[in-house]
Amino acid sequence: MSDLNKLGLAEARDALRKGDVTSVELTEACLKAIDDADALNAFVHKTPEIALERAKTADARIKEGDAPAMCGLPIGIKDLFCTKGVPSQAASKILEGFKPEYESTVSQQLADAGAVMLGKLNMDEFAMGSSNETSVYGNAVSPWRRGNDDAQLTPGGSSGGSASAVAADLCLAATGTDTGGSIRQPAAFTGITGIKPTYGRCSRWGIVAFASSLDQAGPMTKNVRDAAIMLETMCGHDPKDSTSAELAVPNFEAMLTGDIKGKKIGIPKEYRMDGMPAEIEKLWADGAEMLKAAGAEIVDISLPHTKYALPAYYVIAPAEASSNLARYDGVRYGRRATLAQGDGITEMYEKTRAEGFGHEVQRRVMVGTYVLSAGFYDAYYNRARRVRTLIKKDFEDVFAAGVDAILTPATPSASFGLGEMTEADPVQMYLNDVFTVTVNLAGLPGVSVPAGLDAQGLPLGLQLIGRPWEEGDLLNTAYALENAAGFVAKPGKWW
């Protein structure tokens, strides 16, 4: 078999089980693709020795017939996940040199299932960004280009390295994390599938915390079936995360029938934004038509507090970040600033955090500090939490009225050029998450499915939002959409 790195998880799993290919062969193909793709800056810590060792173990397991679905499949891990003995920096200077003594629960579950870690993937610093331009490793680059224009484009963020690596076939799939859209937006920008499960589905233990009430891990894959396979391995109760749900994890793949007859799909009118590009509008309408043709009932719905999701998010997420990031003090791990003669402990904190955190992270930590400070806590933080209650209730009302899933665009535009947003104010960049952030605030599962190309040949995605804990049903609707959209475009190799 040639081009083994281009396989998806399901195809590779089936080939491994039939004995047509070995995990070592798959892994070597990916390692070569990774070495050829330094221009994408997707893999920032390569772990070929670990990969080949795990591949050999996986081959032995497959031979013995003891092979879970993920066994022997080479994947990339976002730098936000702590991986034992391997640099885990959250793309921040402040965690330079940090090698965890432990493994995150999600990456451990993948390893236990036999998945092969190829290395760590680029991302925005502490997952704060929508373009992978805040990383200490430099920008991750999308494999996609606008026609013959050689301008470098963003793979999105914060899981930009994951998106770039999967889209460019450097790995079969990758882990991502999503606090406001960080799986779904980069998936949409690069023509791949990404799902953020219900809050509490995946353990957050060992994942560097950004905003703990919003963060969830999820898979980024080449198709919906692969997302179902990988998500099942990532999910499950973990006593080490008190917010992880004690619920059985279904066989998501078995739920992919493609039959969505009689399902009620909501189209929220508030997502029709002023100035939305006509291409996105058309993609959305086409998506609704496809689901209708597959037997679903399309209904107009209202989520009246949608407009307030982003402002609420930009209070809650920075507030939680300012608290979570207080631990980076130059004492227990990571990097400490060089101190001047006579500097005391306060100077150590202040210099370490000024040198170690990038500009966007500093800004969010300080905004969070401000909204939590005495005199402003009620006006900002408590008000945002009240609005969050209302945003969640919008969804509850719609689901109570019988809606099974909600269809929206994944992003307000296609991918943009690296550096193009440099002059914009921070709020302009935040608008990237306008369609995804509501889902985090309400704790719901959301999946981005590639659905078409824009006039410049760049991928566009549609988002489906599901009921809590019903990822299986949501993935089945996504599967029906994927079948109807028939998205097969791949970026031409220029790197």
Add this chain to the structure above:
Amino acid sequence: MSIDQSTAAKVAKLARIKVEDDALPALASEFNTILGFIEQLNEVDVEGVEPMVSVEPMRLKRREDVVTDGNQQDKVLANAPDAREGFFAVPKVVE
């Protein structure tokens, strides 16, 4: 609500991030852009609405208050920028 330079300096101090004086005007201006965006929340009627505590209505799991883990001093200190004699070392705190 508008943030002036002295408020920006106070916030930086609370966040324990050193910001040079000449960077304060730009910082204050960024804060104002973001807070201006957040001000939209004042349009929402939140009378009688409870602030969200937990997004899924789950009771947090409890366990016995006992040691579950321990005796890992070497591992705990392994990533410290400065560890000495089994402790984290920091600059002098008390004169």
